[in-house]
Amino acid sequence: MGSNAVVLLSGGLDSYTAAAVAKRDGFNLFALSIHYGQRHSQELDASRVVATALGVQRRLELPLDLTRIGGSALTSDRIDVPKDQPIDPGVIPSTYVPARNTIFLSVAMGWAEVLGASDIFIGVNALDYSGYPDCRPEFIRAFEQLARLATKAGVEGRPLTIHTPLIALSKAGIIRLGLSLGLDYGLTHSCYDPLPDGGPCGHCDSCRLRAAGFEEAGATDPLIRPSR
């Protein structure tokens, strides 16, 4: 019988892979999906399907409407999702959602404490998204330090470990890892701005990084229908 772990599960390729690593390592999975007001519901639909595929112990979906705060292309209608723009790793893109991972990890920390869990898995990746400050190793380490001081568990000497199994992988490396674990990426959703039929737009940063990752991994994305 393994230990409990909270896994942040968005329904995207990265979080699915990170959660699968937690499962491989023997953890009982408690999946947390925060509905923060993404422009589309496909992501959360995917998080339900993926949670089932992973056989999680429990899934908690919590709404927290960050569109009331805005400030990101993902949470504000007034900011367009960039399409076919060069991806500059030195620039934080407009899809950055202020404080998102801090909020996610905070809620996960609260749930972990109630579950008696000392482990959280998050699918952050510093390589292909170096633009997001809250995907970097130094942010994760600072959150672990905060957790020692923030919670009853921390004060009582049960520190929290935040696992980031993807942090140093390329997108191709993540896909190779997931395929080696038998994952079906056809269940996931990555696009920032899906088509009316729910399919990926193919032009946002997320679609393009995904496509390049599958290509580099020498694999076929099951989400992409072959064009004639």
Place this chain on the structure above:
Amino acid sequence: MGSNAVVLLSGGLDSYTAAAVAKRDGFNLFALSIHYGQRHSQELDASRVVATALGVQRRLELPLDLTRIGGSALTSDRIDVPKDQPIDPGVIPSTYVPARNTIFLSVAMGWAEVLGASDIFIGVNALDYSGYPDCRPEFIRAFEQLARLATKAGVEGRPLTIHTPLIALSKAGIIRLGLSLGLDYGLTHSCYDPLPDGGPCGHCDSCRLRAAGFEEAGATDPLIRPSR
């Protein structure tokens, strides 16, 4: 014209006083009230009234249902609010809500970034609630460190300052400060488990700390009707 500050405003005596200090210091107030599923709505009703009394620029009320996580007398029906129990500063009471202040500060940090604000005010107090780990100065400093790494603003060299004007004050000291600023504590709500008519129970830790504070400050609590 002052700078913008996000003030966490629960509707209690402490957050009202902390926000009034922000106002005295010349900040434009943006009040954030998170409805986390407290057992009663009096607290949020009070936060509306208090926000109006303070003349805030804007008030944002965000629901985030922490009863789905539970683990506290304030978020779970299965845990009783302690009444007339000795308050032991060495023990974390059952009214502790796992990760609450980390979650609140995370959301405040996101809003501050969108507003271009570098200041957050929170009414934490280490003296009369030493049992809550996330009310201590070391927690606040760790959150400031995290903020430097977590946000675009932090990475770009605009660090966040978390103001805790009450952290070293006794409850009596807080009340004296608020009265010197002309606050009407009759607008606030402190009780963890109000009576059916909305009045304070008089027996929970919060009611008892408030009563002792008013007594020590030599003041009368406008919430308490004189008994005949």
